[in-house]
Amino acid sequence: MTTADTTPAPENHTFEADVAKLLHLMVHSVYSDKDVFLRELISNAADACEKLRYEAIANPALFGDDPKARITLLIDADNRRLTVEDNGIGMSRDEMIEALGTIARSGTKAFMDRIQAAQGGEGAQLIGQFGVGFYSAFMVADRVDVVSRRAGSEEATIWSSDGKGSYTVAPAAVDEAPARGTRVILHLMEDTASYTERYRLERIVKEQSGHVPVPISLVEKPGAEPQEIADGAALWVKPRSEITPEDYTDFYRSVAGQFDEPALTVHFRAEGRHEYTALAFVPGSTPFDLFDPDRHGRMKLYVKRVFITDEAELLPRYLRFVRGLVDSADLPLNVSREMIQESPLLAAIKKGVTSRVLSELEKLAQNDAEAYTKVWETFGPVLKEGLYEDFERRSTLLGLGRFKTTASGGGWRSLKDYVGSLKENQTAIYYVTGTDLARLEASPQLEGFRARSIEVLLLPDPVDSFWVTAGVDYEGKPFKSVTQGGADLAQIPLLEAQENTGAPATEAVTGFIQSVKTTLGEAVADVRASERLTESAVCLVASETGMDRQLERLLARAGQLTSAAKPVLEINPRHDLVVALANLGEDQQALREDAAHLLLDEARILDGELPADAKAFSQRLARVMRRCVP
Ligand SMILES: Nc1ncnc2c1ncn2[C@@H]1O[C@H](COP(=O)(O)OP(=O)(O)OP(=O)(O)O)[C@@H](O)[C@H]1O
Numbered sequence: 001m002t003t004a005d006t007t008p009a010p011e012n013h014t015f016e017a018d019v020a021k022l023l024h025l026m027v028h029s030v031y032s033d034k035d036v037f038l039r040e041l042i043s044n045a046a047d048a049c050e051k052l053r054y055e056a057i058a059n060p061a062l063f064g065d066d067p068k069a070r071i072t073l074l075i076d077a078d079n080r081r082l083t084v085e086d087n088g089i090g091m092s093r094d095e096m097i098e099a100l101g102t103i104a105r106s107g108t109k110a111f112m113d114r115i116q117a118a119q120g121g122e123g124a125q126l127i128g129q130f131g132v133g134f135y136s137a138f139m140v141a142d143r144v145d146v147v148s149r150r151a152g153s154e155e156a157t158i159w160s161s162d163g164k165g166s167y168t169v170a171p172a173a174v175d176e177a178p179a180r181g182t183r184v185i186l187h188l189m190e191d192t193a194s195y196t197e198r199y200r201l202e203r204i205v206k207e208q209s210g211h212v213p214v215p216i217s218l219v220e221k222p223g224a225e226p227q228e229i230a231d232g233a234a235l236w237v238k239p240r241s242e243i244t245p246e247d248y249t250d251f252y253r254s255v256a257g258q259f260d261e262p263a264l265t266v267h268f269r270a271e272g273r274h275e276y277t278a279l280a281f282v283p284g285s286t287p288f289d290l291f292d293p294d295r296h297g298r299m300k301l302y303v304k305r306v307f308i309t310d311e312a313e314l315l316p317r318y319l320r321f322v323r324g325l326v327d328s329a330d331l332p333l334n335v336s337r338e339m340i341q342e343s344p345l346l347a348a349i350k351k352g353v354t355s356r357v358l359s360e361l362e363k364l365a366q367n368d369a370e371a372y373t374k375v376w377e378t379f380g381p382v383l384k385e386g387l388y389e390d391f392e393r394r395s396t397l398l399g400l401g402r403f404k405t406t407a408s409g410g411g412w413r414s415l416k417d418y419v420g421s422l423k424e425n426q427t428a429i430y431y432v433t434g435t436d437l438a439r440l441e442a443s444p445q446l447e448g449f450r451a452r453s454i455e456v457l458l459l460p461d462p463v464d465s466f467w468v469t470a471g472v473d474y475e476g477k478p479f480k481s482v483t484q485g486g487a488d489l490a491q492i493p494l495l496e497a498q499e500n501t502g503a504p505a506t507e508a509v510t511g512f513i514q515s516v517k518t519t520l521g522e523a524v525a526d527v528r529a530s531e532r533l534t535e536s537a538v539c540l541v542a543s544e545t546g547m548d549r550q551l552e553r554l555l556a557r558a559g560q561l562t563s564a565a566k567p568v569l570e571i572n573p574r575h576d577l578v579v580a581l582a583n584l585g586e587d588q589q590a591l592r593e594d595a596a597h598l599l600l601d602e603a604r605i606l607d608g609e610l611p612a613d614a615k616a617f618s619q620r621l622a623r624v625m626r627r628c629v630p
Contacts, residue, residue, distance in 0.1 A: 008170065008171065009170070010158075010160070010168035010169060010170035011168060011169050011170065012166055012167075012168055013097065013101055013166060013167055013168070013169060014165060014166045015101055015102075015161075015165060015166065015167065016101060016102045016103065018102075018103045019101065019102060019103055019135065020165055022103065022135050023135055023138055023163045023164070023165075026135055026136055026138045026139045026163070027138050027139070027163055027164075034139045034140050034192060035204045035207075035208065036136055036139075036208075036259075037136040037137050037139050037140050037186075038084075038195075038201070038204050038205070038208065038209070039204075039208035039209050039253075039254070040133055040134065040136045040137075041084040041134070041137060041184055042071060042084065042205070042208075042209040042212060042216065043209070043212065043254060043257075044133070044134060044182075045071045045084055045085075045086035045088060045181075045182070045184075045214070046071065046086075046088075046209075046212040046213065046214045047088070047307075048086050048088025048089045048090070048181060048182060049069035049070075049071070049086055049087070049088035049089075049181075049214045050069075050088075050213070050214075050306070050307035051088060051089040051307075052069070052087075052088045052089040052151055052180075052181075053069065053306045053307065054306060054307060054308060055089060055151070056151075057306070059152070061152065062151040062152050062180075063151075064151075064179070064180065066087055066179065066180065069086075069087065069088065069214045069215070069232070070086070070087055070214065070215055070216075070217060071084070071085070071086045071212075071214050071215070071216045071217070072084075072085045072086075072216075072217045072218070072219060072226055073085075073201055073205075073216065073217070073218045073219070073229075074218075074219040074222070075196045075198060075201070075218070075219065075220055075221060076196070076221065076222050077193075077196040077197075077221065080187065080188045080190075080193050080196060081185060081186065081187060081188065081196070082185075082186045082188060082195050082196055082201075083183055083184065083185045083186070084183075084184045084186075085178060085181065085182070085183040085184070086178075086181045086182055086214075087178065087179070087180050087181040088151075088180075088181045088182065089150065089151050089181070090148045090149045090150040090151055090153070090178070090180055090181045090182055091146075091148040091150060091157070091182060092148075092150045092153060092155075092157070093155070093157040093169060093171075095150070096146065096148060096157055096159045096169060097159075097169060099134075100134060100146065100159055100167070101167060135163075137184065137186055138163035139192075140186060140188055140189060140192040140195055141163075141186035141187050141188055141189065141192070142162055142163070142187060142188075142189050143160065143161070143162050143163075143187040144160070144161055144163065144184065144185065144186055144187070145158060145159070145160045145184075145185040145187075146158070146159040146160070146182060146183070146184050146185070147159075147172050147176070147177045147178065147182070147183045147185070148177070148178070148181070148182040148183070149172075149174070149177045149178055149179070149180055149181065149182075150180075151180045151181075154174065155171065155174070156171070156172040156173070156174050156176075156177030156178075157169060157170070157171060157172055158170050158171075158172040158177075198218065198220050201218060201229075202218065202229050205218075205229055205230055206229070206230070207250070208250070208253065208254070209230065209254060210230050210247075210250050211230075211235045211247065211250050211251040211254055212230070212232065212254055213232055213233075213234045213305070213307075214232045215228055215230060215231055215232035216228070216229055216230040216232065217229065234305050234327070235247060235248075235251045235279070236267065236277050236278075236279040236325065236327060237277065237305070237327070240267055243267075248262065248265050248267075248281075249261055249262060251279070252265070252281045252283075252323065252324075255279075255281075255300070255323055255324060255325060256281060256283060256287075256298075256323035256324075258283050258284075258285070258287060258323070260283065260284040260285045261284045262281035262282060262283060262284055263281075263282045263283065263284045263371065263374060263375050263378075264281065264282035264360060264361065264364055264371075264375065265279075265280075265281055266278065266279070266280045266281070266282075266324075266356060266357055266360045267279045267280075268356060270349075270352055273348070274328075274330055274345060274348050274349060274352070275328070275329040275330055276326055276327060276328040276329060276330070276349055276352075277326070277327045278324065278325070278326045278327075278349075278352075278353045278356065279324045279325055280299065280315075280322050280323070280324035280325075280353065280357055281322065281323050281324050282321065282322055282357075282361070282375055282379070283321060283323060283378075284374075284378075285378065286321075286378055287321055287323075290320070290321055290379075290382060295317045295320055296311070296317075296320060297313060297314065297315050297317065297319065297320040297322070298310055298320070298323055299312070299314040299315055299322065299323070299324055299325060299326060299353075300324070300325040300326075301314060301325070301326055301328070301331075301340065301346075302325055302326070302327035302328070303327070303328050303329075303331045303332070304327070304328075304329060305327060308331075308340070309340065312340045312341065312346060313341065313350065314326050314346070314349065314350055314353060315350065315353060315354055315357065316350070316354055316386065316389065316390055317385065317389065318382055318383055318384075318385040318386035318389060318390065319354065319357060319382075319383075319386075320382065321378075321379050321382055322357055326349055326353060328345070328349060330345055331343065331345055331346070354393070355393075358393065358396050358397070358400070361375065361400055362396070362399065362400065365400060372402075373402060373412055376400075376401075376402045376412065380401070380402065380461075381461040381462075381463055383397060383400060383401075384397075384401065384461065384463045384464065384467055385463055385467075387401075387467035387470065387472060388466050388467040388470040388472075394472065395474075398415055398472070398474050399414070399415070399416070401414065401415060402414055403415070403418075403457045403458070403459070404437060404457075404458045404460075405418065405455050405456060405457050405458060406441070406446060406449065406450065406455055406456045406458065407421070407455040413455075415429070415474045415475075418455055418457070418474075419474065419475055419477060421455060422477075423452060423453065423454050423492050423493075424492065424493060425491040425492050425493075426454060426492055427477065427478075427488075428477055428478050428479065428480035428488075429457065429474060429477045429478070429479050429480065430449060430454060430455070430456045430457065430479075430480055430481075430482050431456060431457035431458075431459050431464075431468055431479055431480070431481060431482065432445060432446065432456055432457070432458060432459065432481065432482045432483060433459045433460075433464050433465045433468065433481065433548060433550035433551070434458075434459070434460055434550055434608070435460060435462075435550075435608075436460060437458055437460050439608060440458040440459075440460060441458060443482070443483075443539075443606070444532075444533055444535070444536035444538070444539040444603075444606055445482045445483050445532055445533075445539050445541065446482060446532075447532060447533050447534040447535050447536060448489050448530070448531055448532030448533060448534055449482060449489070449532065450534070451494050451495060451534045452489060452492045452493065452494055452495060453495055454489075454492060456482055462554055465548060465550045465551035465554055466551070468481070468548070469547075469548055469551055481542070481548045482532065483539075483540070483541045483542060483548065483549050483550075484541060484542040484543075484544070484546065484548050484549070485541070485542065485543065485544035485545075485546075489531045489532060490531060503574060504573075505529045505573030505574075506573070506579070506582070508579075508582040508583055509529070509573045509578060509579060509582040510529070510573075511582065512571075512578065512581055512582035512592070513527055513528065513529055513571050513573070514527075515592060515596070516569070516571065516596040516599065519592070519593050519596040519597070520569065520596055520597070520600055522566075523566070523600065523612065524566050524567060524568060524569045524600065525543050525546070525565070525566040525567060525568050526543065526568045526569070527568070527569045527570075527571065528568065528569075528570055528571070529570070529571060529572075529573040530570035530571060530572050530573070532570065533570060533571075533572035533575070534572070534574075535572075535575075536572060536575070536606065537571065537572050537575040537577050537578055537599065537602070538569060538570065538571055538572065538599045538600070538602055538603040538606075539569075539570050539603050539606060539607075540567040540568065540569060540570070540603045540604065540606075540607050541567065541568050541570055542565065542567060542568065543565065543566075543567075543568050546565040546567075547565060549567065549607065552564055552565065567603075569599070569600055569603055571599065581595050591624070591627070594620040594623055594624055595624070597616070597617070597620055598617070598620055598621065598624065600612075601617050
C-alpha cells in the first residue's frame with residue numbers, strides 16, 4: 001500500500017449524522033436491484049470528466065498529455081475487487097472530506113427525508129427509483145477505497161471506509177494513484193462477487209449508462225487490454241431517425257437521475273439566428289424536488305458538447321420538472337457561469353426551448369389525451385404557476401389546463417370544453433377554490449349553480465387562488481369565484497325541476513334576515529338573501545370587492561395578511577328552517593338571536609373553519625337543543 005516510512009498515519013474521521021443514516025440504509029437495504037451502484041459511480045466519473053473539460057478551457061495544461069476523457073472498469077476476480085476509474089478532475093484531500101463525508105446535494109437530502117417518512121419496504125424501492133450517489137457503493141462492498149489526484153496537483157489522497165460510521169484519509173503515493181482523476185476500489189462482499197463477471201458488467205453498463213458522454217472501457221483481469229463497451233457519443237447530436245425509444249429512455253434516466261419512463265421527449269435542433277440542440281424530457285413521475293422552495297430547474301447547458309453548468313435557468317420555473325440539456329453552438333466556450341445568466345443568447349434559447357416544450361405538450365394533448373392527462377395530473381399544479389408568472393404565454397397555458405369540475409364526473413375538462421357548454425346568459429367562468437376536492441364539491445355555494453346546471457371549476461391547489469385572481473380571462477370570459485360577490489344567477493334560467501327554488505323571499509323572511517344582520521352586527525359585512533343556495537340554509541361569501549376567501553386564508557396562514565375582511569352571510573330565503581325562524585313570534589327574541597349566531601357558525605363550519613367563539617357556540621347549541629327535548 002502507500003505506507004512508506006515517511007507517510008503520515010491515516011487520519012480518522014466520523015461521517016456526518018445524515019451520511020451515517022444513509023449508509024445504514026444502504027448496507028441493510030433489502031433492495032434487490034443492487035446494480036444501481038454502478039450507474040452512480042459511472043455518473044460521478046463522467047461528471048468528473050466533464051468538470052475537467054470545463055476547467056481546461058481556461059487552463060489547457062490540466063489535460064497534460066492525456067486530453068481524451070475515459071472511464072475504465074477493472075475486474076480483479078481473484079481478489080473480489082471491482083474498480084471504477086476516471087481521468088477526470090479528481091479530488092484534493094479537502095474536497096474528498098467534503099464530498100465523501102457529508103451530504104452536500106439537495107437531492108440526497110430530499111431522498112433522506114422521504115426515506116424517513118416512508119413505511120417499511122417503500123424506502124427500499126426509493127433507492128432504485130432515484131439517484132442516491134456515491135454511498136450506494138456500500139450496497140455491494142464492505143470496504144471502499146477512493147484514490148484520487150486532482151488535475152494539476154502533485155499530491156494524491158486515499159480515502160477508505162467500511163461504511164460503518166467512520167473513514168480514514170491519508171496521503172497516497174503518487175505512483176500508486178491515477179495520474180489524474182479518481183479510482184474507486186470496491187472490495188465486494190461474498191454475495192456480490194458476481195460483479196466481477198464481465199458479461200454482467202457489460203449488460204449493466206449498456207442498460208444504465210450506455211449514453212453517458214464519456215467512453216467506457218473494461219479491463220477483464222489485471223494486465224488485460226482495455227476494451228471499449230460504450231462509445232461515449234453524445235446522443236443528442238445524432239439524427240432523430242437513428243435513435244430508438246430505448247436510447248431516449250436510457251439517456252433520460254442518466255440525465256434526469258430518475259428511473260421511470262419519460263412521459264414526453266422533445267428533441268430538436270434550432271438553426272438560423274441561433275444554433276443549438278435541445279433534448280428535453282417530461283418525467284413520467286414526480287421528481288423529489290418538484291415543490292422545493294428554491295424552484296430550480298435542472299436543465300444542463302453544454303457548449304459544443306462541453307458541459308458548462310446545470311444552473312443556467314434554461315426554462316422558466318414553472319417548467320422546472322423538465323429534465324435534459326441544451327447544447328449551444330454559439331455561446332463562447334469560455335463563458336463564465338456568472339455571465340451566462342445575463343447573456344441575450346441564453347434568453348433567446350430559453351424562449352425557443354420554452355415554446356417548443358409547450359407546443360409539444362399541446363400536441364400530446366391533441367394526439368394522446370390519456371398520456372397528456374397523466375402529465376397534467378403530475379405537473380398541472382406547477383404548470384399553473386405560469387398562469388401568473390408568464391403573461392406572454394398565458395393563453396397557451398390556459399389551453400393546456402385541465403380541470404375537475406362539477407360536470408366532469410371525476411374526469412378532467414379543458415376550458416375549451418367549459419366554454420363550449422356555457423348556459424344561456426352565462427358570461428363568466430365560475431370556480432371555487434379550496435384544499436380538498438371532496439369538500440369543494442360539497443360547498444353550499446355551488447347549489448344555485450347546480451340548480452341551473454352551470455358548470456363550476458373545482459380548484460384544489462394552493463396556486464389556483466393566485467392565478468384566478470390575476471385578471472385572467474379565457475376567450476373573453478372572466479373567471480369568477482362562486483364565493484365572491486353577488487352570484488348574478490338571476491339571469492340564467494333554472495332547470496325545470498328547480499323552478500320553485502327561485503321564488504322571492506316573503507316579507508317575514510326579509511324581516512328575519514334584517515334582524516340577523518342587526519344581531520350579528522360587526523361580525524359580518526352584510527347579511528342577505530341568497531341566489532346561490534337551494535338546499536343549505538346558509539353560506540359565507542366574500543363581498544364584491546373583497547378578496548376570494550380561500551386566497552385570504554392562504555395569505556393569513558403565510559402571515560401576509562394583518563386583518564381579514566369580514567364575510568357576507570347569505571341566507572336561503574326558501575329554506576324550511578329559515579321560514580320557520582322568520583315566523584317566530586316577537587316573544588321569541590332570545591331564540592332568534594341564538595339562531596342568528598348559530599347560522600353564522602354553521603356557515604363557518606361549512607367553509608372548513610371553526611366557530612369564532614367555541615364556548616358561546618356550545619352554550620347556544622345547548623340552549624336550542626334543550627328546547628326540543630321534553
Ligand atoms: N469520480 C469522482 N471524481 C471526482 N469527484 C467525485 C467523484 N465521485 C464523487 N465525487 C465527488 O463526490 C460528490 C458526492 O457524490 P455523490 O455521488 O454522492 O453525489 P453527486 O454526484 O454530487 O450527486 P448527483 O449524482 O445528483 O450529481 C460529488 O459531487 C463529487 O464532488
